[in-house]
Amino acid sequence: MAEQAIITTTVNLLQDNIQVSAYLAEPKEPGSYPGIVVLQEIFGVNVHIRDVTERIAKLGYVAIAPALFQRTAPGFETGYTPEDIETGRGYAMQTQASELLSDIQLAIDYLKNLPQVKKDSFGCIGFCFGGHVAYLAATLPDIKATASFYGAGITTRTPGGGAPTVTRTREIPGTVYAFFGTEDASIPPEQVDEIEAELEKYKIPHRVFRYDGADHGFFCDLRASYNPKATTDAWEQVKQLFGQLI
Secondary structure: OOOOOEEEEEEEEEEEEEEEEEEEEEOOOOEEEEEEEEOOOOOEEEEEHHHHHHHHHHHHEEEEEEEOOOOOOOOOOOOOHHHHHHHHHHHOOOHHHHHHHHHHHHHHHHHHOOOOOEEEEEEEEOOOHHHHHHHHOOOOOOEEEEEEEEEOOOOOOOOOOOOOOHHHHHHHHOOEEEEEEOOOOOHHHHHHHHHHHHHHOOOEEEEEEEOOOOOOOOOOOOOOOOHHHHHHHHHHHHHHHHHHHO
8 A cells, every 4th residue: 555645743732731742643635544642762752753653644544642751851852872761761750650641642632633533443552661651551442452562661560650550451442462572671571471461361352472583672773773674574563453443
C-alpha cells in the first residue's frame, strides 16, 4: 500500500489548568481513520518520536504524541548522550501513573473531536519509558491495540510508586504486542516471561516478541543499539496489529 501524504502540526491539549503539548500527524486525504497515541522515550517528543508519529500517519492513521514530561519539563527534548539519559531519567522519575493516564486520555479525547478520526478505534505505541507507559495505557477502555517496545520496570514498579504495572494486566480490554531484545540488560528474561505469563493468565489477546541479539532501544535508528533486522520485523508486526483497527 502506498504511503499517504500527511500534515503535521503541534497542538495544545487543555484540561483544567494543564496544557499538554502534542505532535500531531494525519493523512492529507479526507477520510475516516483510527487514532494512535505515540508514547515517548525518556528523551521527550524528539526527532525519533516525531518520525515514528509521521510513519504511522503515512499508513493511514491519525497519530498524536503527547509530551509526557509537560508538568516538570515543558518543551523538553534531547539526544542520546549519557548526560541526556540521566536528565531524561530524572524527569521520568517525577511522573505519576494517574497523570500519565490522564494525559493519554486527554490525547484520545482530542482525537475523538477531530472529524476524520473514528470514535471507537484507538491504539497506542510506546518505546523505552513509553513502552512501560503503553502497557499502563492499555488498561484504558478506549485502547484496543497496544504496541509496547522494551518497557523496563513493568514487573517491578509503576510511575510514582505503588503496585507494579504488571499487576494491572487484568484490566486490559484490548490486544497487546510486546517487543524485547534478548541483550537488553534493563529487562531480564524472567521479567519478559512474567509479563507473558500474566497476559496468558488473564487471557489477554497478545504476542510477545524476543529478538536475539537486539539491545535496549533497538528500534531507534539514532541510537548505537539500533538493530535493522529486529526493527524491520517489529514494524511489520505493528502494522498487522494496528491493521485490526481499520
